[in-house]
Amino acid sequence: MPPELLTPQEMTEADRLAIAAGPHDGHALMRNAGAAVAMEVLRRFPDFARTAVLCGPGNNGGDGYVVARLLREAGIAVRVFAQGKPRDGSDAALAAKECPVAAEPLEAFEPAVDTLVVDALYGAGLARPLDGPAQAAALRCRDAGATVVAIDLPSGVAGASGSTWERSFEAALTVTFFRLKPGHLLEPGRSACGETVVADIGIPASVLDEIAPKTFANVPDLWRKAFPQPAHAQHKYSRGHAAVFSGGPASTGAARLAALAAARVGVGAVTVLAPGNALAANAAHLTSIMLKRLDDDDEGEAFVAAHAPDAFVLGPGYGLERPVRGRVLALLARMERGALVLDADGITAFRDAPERLFDVAKEARAALVLTPHEGEFGRLFPDLAGEDALSKLDSARAAAERAGGVVVLKGPDTVIAAPGGRAAINCNGSPWLATAGSGDVLAGLIAGLAAQRMPAFEAACAAVWLHAEAATRFGPGLIAEDLPSLMPPLLSELL
Numbered sequence: 429m430p431p432e433l434l435t436p437q438e439m440t441e442a443d444r445l446a447i448a449a450g451p452h453d454g455h456a457l458m459r460n461a462g463a464a465v466a467m468e469v470l471r472r473f474p475d476f477a478r479t480a481v482l483c484g485p486g487n488n489g490g491d492g493y494v495v496a497r498l499l500r501e502a503g504i505a506v507r508v509f510a511q512g513k514p515r516d517g518s519d520a521a522l523a524a525k526e527c528p529v530a531a532e533p534l535e536a537f538e539p540a541v542d543t544l545v546v547d548a549l550y551g552a553g554l555a556r557p558l559d560g561p562a563q564a565a566a567l568r569c570r571d572a573g574a575t576v577v578a579i580d581l582p583s584g585v586a587g588a589s590g591s592t593w594e595r596s597f598e599a600a601l602t603v604t605f606f607r608l609k610p611g612h613l614l615e616p617g618r619s620a621c622g623e624t625v626v627a628d629i630g631i632p633a634s635v636l637d638e639i640a641p642k643t644f645a646n647v648p649d650l651w652r653k654a655f656p657q658p659a660h661a662q663h664k665y666s667r668g669h670a671a672v673f674s675g676g677p678a679s680t681g682a683a684r685l686a687a688l689a690a691a692r693v694g695v696g697a698v699t700v701l702a703p704g705n706a707l708a709a710n711a712a713h714l715t716s717i718m719l720k721r722l723d724d725d726d727e728g729e730a731f732v733a734a735h736a737p738d739a740f741v742l743g744p745g746y747g748l749e750r751p752v753r754g755r756v757l758a759l760l761a762r763m764e765r766g767a768l769v770l771d772a773d774g775i776t777a778f779r780d781a782p783e784r785l786f787d788v789a790k791e792a793r794a795a796l797v798l799t800p801h802e803g804e805f806g807r808l809f810p811d812l813a814g815e816d817a818l819s820k821l822d823s824a825r826a827a828a829e830r831a832g833g834v835v836v837l838k839g840p841d842t843v844i845a846a847p848g849g850r851a852a853i854n855c856n857g858s859p860w861l862a863t864a865g866s867g868d869v870l871a872g873l874i875a876g877l878a879a880q881r882m883p884a885f886e887a888a889c890a891a892v893w894l895h896a897e898a899a900t901r902f903g904p905g906l907i908a909e910d911l912p913s914l915m916p917p918l919l920s921e922l923l
């Protein structure tokens with residue numbers, strides 16, 4: 429899967445540029461789109477005796493008329509149910525004219541289990557909630573358990589945001605064209621798409637030079653070039669040094685999970701920084717990972733000055749009893765490079781004064797990386813979290829800009845955003861990651877990669893991908909302790 433994602437406006441622009449460059453005109457692109465869908469239908473659903481193609485008034489409907497024609501030519505029993513008529517002279521009107529199947533009104537459509545439904549009502553052009561007949565058709569398909577193949581997007585899913593207003597169609601397969609849209613990867617759109625296939629319809633990749641997309645699917649091709657490659661002549665500190673702050677004696681495990689994850693992702697040295705009363709608990713469980721006593725800020729400063737770790741993790745299991753803000757702000761101001769990953773309690777500590785953190789982050793040489801789940805996100809960015817009009821992508825992007833740092837907004841569709849507008853949506857998420865300590869591991873992976881000089885945005889993207897990939901491959905029974913040791917085979921594949 430190519431990493432670029434296009435908003436519906438960018439996709440319209442891609443179509444326009446492709447048509448301008450030739451050789452395909454709009455009608456040819458539409459025929460290619462319809463042919464790609466018909467091929468997937470014939471290949472994947474050979475057992476359906478009948479097909480119902482639901483066609484809307486725009487180009488999505490135009491694709492549907494092409495599909496209906498091709499399926500009829502292949503000997504399949506096809507009925508077409510239309511909402512509205514394509515505009516005279518449009519590509520869709522031409523496709524409708526070429527279609528030998530007479531259209532019936534959408535209201536007459538009744539799904540049946542032996543009938544495959546092709547949803548060509550609305551695609552990228554959907555601008556408002558589905559209206560009456562389209563909404564009713566979506567509900568009838570759900571109630572009947574109909575198998576739906578969606579063209580471009582399930583009707584009712586917004587391409588830019590994955591939001592579904594009310595209820596959208598729910599597809600078993602979605603066939604889209606040229607590049608995915610954010611709505612294919614952001615929930616609830618992603619679940620509504622079922623499996624998603626991206627078909628080539630003759631739009632050349634060169635149109636992307638002009639469009640310069642800023643949103644990406646989080647696939648290895650997005651960050652592979654920046655992934656740390658160990659060189660022969662390196663020693664342990666030249667492979668980076670990550671440090672993790674431990675909580676008190678009763679909550680040391682989170683820091684060790686993060687530390688182990690940093691070590692397993694290839695960093696040369698890892699240190700756990702623990703208060704005196706948590707030294708014994710940590711010492712009992714650490715072997716290759718170093719342990720250093722750290723009770724107050726002076727010692728923290730001295731340690732940073734002497735060893736200059738390239739990345740820090742602060743937050744997992746840290747607690748809110750000790751002063752956090754001063755330590756974070758001093759550290760960030762002092763670091764010469766690398767990244768400070770702030771998670772869990774490290775985020776919550778700034779709930780009353782996020783601006784203080786953001787002001788320091790904007791001036792810092794090191795990168796700030798915030799890894800909130802939805803709840804923690806709301807503590808730092810209550811206005812963004814409460815704004816229904818913003819998609820998860822919009823919120824993460826606005827937060828990164830405001831914070832002057834990378835924001836990893838976690839969930840089944842984790843979004844990673846950087847100041848300046850670059851953002852990636854993760855697409856290999858696993859339900860098995862919803863387990864205690866999994867976030868601590870993620871924070872450690874980010875720090876481990878950032879300590880090896882991977883830029884913070886790429887480090888966060890790679891860590892999110894590795895974390896999810898490990899969980900997906902392991903499957904049921906996963907606990908956070910398993911995750912670090914699942915890294916080596918994934919690293920071998922990447923390198």
Ligand SMILES: NC(=O)C1=CN([C@@H]2O[C@H](COP(=O)(O)OP(=O)(O)OC[C@H]3O[C@@H](n4cnc5c(N)ncnc54)[C@H](O)[C@@H]3O)[C@@H](O)[C@H]2O)[C@@H](O)CC1
Nearest residue numbers: 443457458461486487488550551552553554555556557580
């Ligand atoms: N040359 C092109 O632009 C190509 C476009 N393609 C297809 O074209 C689609 C986009 O076409 P369009 O931009 O025409 O958009 P759509 O076909 O998705 O629908 C837009 C039409 O529906 C109206 N509309 C929007 N929301 C509505 C709602 N909730 N209720 C009722 N009417 C609503 C709009 O005013 C417009 O007339 C893609 O999804 C793709 O399937 C493909 O044929 C490939 C080539």
Ligand SMILES: [K+]
Nearest residue numbers: 547550581583
């Ligand atoms: K559709």
